[in-house]
Amino acid sequence: MEQVRTILLNKSVLDENEQEADSLRQKLQEKGVCLVNVMSSPGAGKTTTLVSLIRSLPSLRIGVMEADIDSDVDALKVAKETGCRSVQLHTGGMCHLDAGMTAQGLEELDVDGLDLVFLENVGNLVCPAEYDTGAHLNMTILSTPEGHDKPLKYPLIYQSCDLIVVNKIDVGSYFDFDLQECVRNIRYRNESATILPISAKTGEGMEALGAYFIDYVNKIKQK
């Protein structure tokens, strides 16, 4: 009984959220602003990847929203290391972001004049995948210390994204991480997502990731 009640409520909340997300996505597109939702486990390197990526894209005007349950360390790091416009969002215990929270963050960030906004979601491989934030692009980072079996264990987040970045490949061998096996496991969940291996720490693969975003922003602007 208890579970049925929860699921029904959840469905109505998800429906409302989806409408809000579609409307937000449309509004951003009209302004020529591309929104990217960045998801991963805690500590997979979302912030470090964003810092390295933003530095490699000097031609784009970029903003960042950092979501955490608590602490401001990520927004401070991004602002200090890239100089770009950034805000910290506190979810107050919530395990994910939805379109309403994203819209609030965008209001505070002020997107006028920006080409690209990154939304760093709460570090969590389960709940964020269930809520459309209004982003044009969903990006999931998988880091090698987590192991190549993660797509088998957390289906939805790998199914529902467009870009999968495999981070910390410089230490993959130490963790017996098998990139080919990882790609097979990702393909089991998602046939079409772009997969890009990188090390945000050493810079390996960052050029390809930067080129991906240049191309993506151009496409959004031309639509």
Added chain:
Amino acid sequence: MEQVRTILLNKSVLDENEQEADSLRQKLQEKGVCLVNVMSSPGAGKTTTLVSLIRSLPSLRIGVMEADIDSDVDALKVAKETGCRSVQLHTGGMCHLDAGMTAQGLEELDVDGLDLVFLENVGNLVCPAEYDTGAHLNMTILSTPEGHDKPLKYPLIYQSCDLIVVNKIDVGSYFDFDLQECVRNIRYRNESATILPISAKTGEGMEALGAYFIDYVNKIKQK
């Protein structure tokens, strides 16, 4: 409005869950079985730590319940590498375990004759901390690649546990992981939890972790 409705339902679900958890904890104690809830980020090394720990405790009769949204790889690994009684629980998309799911798992595992049961929760630093599973002991694993700032970002899971295992210390320096800073961050959330640094891969610190459990099981049996 939406959020108020969700929170109220959540509260009643949590209250019911707490009663069920207390009753489960009491029943297990009467049988002399100690239940340990193991939580962490995805890929922090829950299964590898359990395998290494179980092998170091030949005098105890141990059972394991492995929870995942999907896949059986963890239960198969535990059964193959330790020979101990193990079951895989599929949460069907749920981001956490509650006392009802734990009770179902225990029924399937059959705890008669066991001293110690490990419940490996879904890899998630947010939701599992909100639900009492009925365990006597809550253990959180933090792995060095995640970074020493995690207790700042995920308050509840570090507040609500009795034992914090810092895993993968053999590679801490590569990830600029500062153990002293990590301990300070843990203490900011939790003054009394036992903190044990280990490497489940190299075996460092496993003797102390084994001794902790021998002692803990004795205490539960003498209560």
